[in-house]
Amino acid sequence: MSKILIIEDEAxxxxxxxxxxxxxxxxxxxxxxxxxxxxxxxxxKNDYDLVLCDIKMPKMDGVEVLEKAQKIKPEIPFIMIxxxxxxxxxxxxxxxxxxxxxxxxxxxxxxxxxxxxxxxRKVLVVENKRLKKKVNKKYExxxxxxxxxxxxxxxxxxxxxxxxxxxxxxxxxxxxxxxxWLHEKSPRFKAPMIEVNCAAIPSELIESELFGHKKGSFTxxxxxxxxxxxxxxxxxxxxxxxxxxxxxxxxxxxxxxQENRISRVGSDKDIKVDVRVVAATNKDLKKEIAAGKFREDxxxxxxxxxxxxxxxxxxxxDIPLLIxxxxxxIANEQGNVVKTFSxxxxxxxxxxxxxxxxxxxxxxxxxxxxxxxxxxxxxxVKLFATK
Numbered sequence: 159m160s161k162i163l164i165i166e167d168e169a170x171x172x173x174x175x176x177x178x179x180x181x182x183x184x185x186x187x188x189x190x191x192x193x194x195x196x197x198x199x200x201x202x203k204n205d206y207d208l209v210l211c212d213i214k215m216p217k218m219d220g221v222e223v224l225e226k227a228q229k230i231k232p233e234i235p236f237i238m239i240x241x242x243x244x245x246x247x248x249x250x251x252x253x254x255x256x257x258x259x260x261x262x263x264x265x266x267x268x269x270x271x272x273x274x275x276x277x278x279r280k281v282l283v284v285e286n287k288r289l290k291k292k293v294n295k296k297y298e299x300x301x302x303x304x305x306x307x308x309x310x311x312x313x314x315x316x317x318x319x320x321x322x323x324x325x326x327x328x329x330x331x332x333x334x335x336x337x338x339w340l341h342e343k344s345p346r347f348k349a350p351m352i353e354v355n356c357a358a359i360p361s362e363l364i365e366s367e368l369f370g371h372k373k374g375s376f377t378x379x380x381x382x383x384x385x386x387x388x389x390x391x392x393x394x395x396x397x398x399x400x401x402x403x404x405x406x407x408x409x410x411x412x413x414x415x416q417e418n419r420i421s422r423v424g425s426d427k428d429i430k431v432d433v434r435v436v437a438a439t440n441k442d443l444k445k446e447i448a449a450g451k452f453r454e455d456x457x458x459x460x461x462x463x464x465x466x467x468x469x470x471x472x473x474x475x476d477i478p479l480l481i482x483x484x485x486x487x488i489a490n491e492q493g494n495v496v497k498t499f500s501x502x503x504x505x506x507x508x509x510x511x512x513x514x515x516x517x518x519x520x521x522x523x524x525x526x527x528x529x530x531x532x533x534x535x536x537x538x539v540k541l542f543a544t545k
Contacts, residue, residue: 160277161204164190165197165211165223166239175210175239175264182270194218201227201234207280208273210260212239213247221251228255233283235276239264297338300483301476305468309336316463317343322415324460325438327467330517333438334398336465340436341394349393352386356407357399364407366423369414375424387420387431394434400460401441401452411435412456435460470512470519477508480516484523497527502536507543 162179166172169192176188189204191197195217201209209227213220224236235257240248248259257279258272299310316323317340325333334353341351359367366376370385386395397403403411414420415435419428437460446452470477481499489496499507503526512518522543530538 159185159187160207161187161189162208162210162273163197163200163204163206164188165194165209165215165220166190167193167212167215171212171239171262175269178264178266178269179273182273186273194220194223198223198226202230205231206234208235208237208276210237210239210273213244213251214241221247221254224251224254224256233280235279237272237276297335297342298483299332299335299339300480301473302479303473303476305473306476309465309467310339312463312465313339313343316340318345320434321462322434322460323436323463323465324443324457325436325465325467326443327438327440328469328515329440330515331467331469332516333440333467334396336467337394337396337398337436337438341396341434344394344434346393346434350390351394351396352390353396353398354386355398357402361404361407364404365410368407369410369420370422372422372424375422379424382422385420385422387414387433388429390433391431392433394436397435397437399439400437401439401443401446405451405453408453408456412453412459415456415459470515474508477519478504480519481507481523484520485527488524488527494527497530497532497534499526499534500536503534503539506536506539510543 160183164172164175164179166175172190172192176190179186180188189200189206191200194211194215197209197211198218200206201223211220211223220238224238227234227236232255236251236255238248238251238256238259239262240259241262245259245261248256248261252259257276260269260272299306301307313336323337323340325336327333337353338351341347354368356364366379366383366385368385368387370383370388371379373379373381397411410420414431414433418432419430421428443452443457443461447454447457481504485499486496488494507519507522514521525542526534526538529542
């Protein structure tokens with residue numbers, strides 16, 4: 159049932175609007191308020207799917223109600239009710255976030271179409287939020303060890319800024335998760351986070367991948383193409399395994415960081431970009447610098463904030479939490495009942511040498527769930543968690 163609030167100081171119009179909407183659909187539950195102040199109080203205390211709000215009202219006008227309501231419950235669509243002299247204001251409220259406006263006296267079809275469309279929009283907004291939360295769970299950071307708690311604290315401090323971050327750690331430790339949390343908790347979260355695996359792209363193509371190219375700039379460049387920096391404009395670019403990037407590409411990345419500008423391969427035209435750069439590597443970049451394989455000036459540009467992700471062997475206290483997390487996740491993916499692990503099985507897994515880190519642990523847990531008993535035992539671990 160959709161819950162609709164009408165805020166209107168003229169009782170006759172409240173009754174007409176309420177009657178039209180209620181008779182259109184018995185599933186509409188309509189309430190009303192006689193002024194803006196009362197309406198805002200009802201919005202604060204209740205959950206509404208739609209608000210119809212007059213513009214000219216005593217105590218608090220509709221524009222102020224809209225502005226205050228958006229701060230409290232931004233997902234509620236507003237349809238503004240305007241008199242003939244309020245049309246300019248009604249149009250202005252749409253710029254401020256109102257879904258639509260209707261004029262007095264209301265046209266029946268116009269009103270009902272606006273109500274239906276606004277309610278459909280509310281459903282989409284709620285669904286998008288649900289999906290966003292679902293997507294975000296993919297990048298959930300599991301752990302309560304001092305090492306992980308420290309990383310979460312750093313993320314909370316750094317994410318709201320535009321400071322560049324260099325994430326270091328062995329393969330499989332979760333560097334990508336840290337990058338995603340930095341983006342999700344930043345003011346840029348509505349814009350894209352573009353991921354580039356520098357190790358997976360041939361050195362001769364990395365510049366085109368990052369900065370784009372002009373048609374004919376090299377064999378196979380059949381048309382103009384934007385690069386990852388342009389795609390990430392307004393958001394974040396995550397340069398994973400940056401230690402594998404060629405020196406020529408490093409020079410271009412350095413320029414992009416210094417000037418906030420890039421140029422496509424084969425073009426001398428500059429393109430302005432607004433991108434936050436987060437990089438990650440499993441290499442010791444200081445050793446790479448000494449070997450002449452990585453630019454020192456780029457290192458200092460990237461490493462404004464350094465986050466070292468610990469190996470799983472350095473955070474063994476998190477293993478029981480990770481086992482439980484993966485057991486639920488795998489059961490959900492496979493549509494099976496969640497399997498439990500005996501205390502002895504968990505203790506044995508805590509003793510293993512996890513050279514492949516969390517990625518290896520996840521694979522072992524999946525193997526044990528498939529091959530083990532209803533409760534995974536110490537015996538199952540010895541049989542199937544081969545090292």
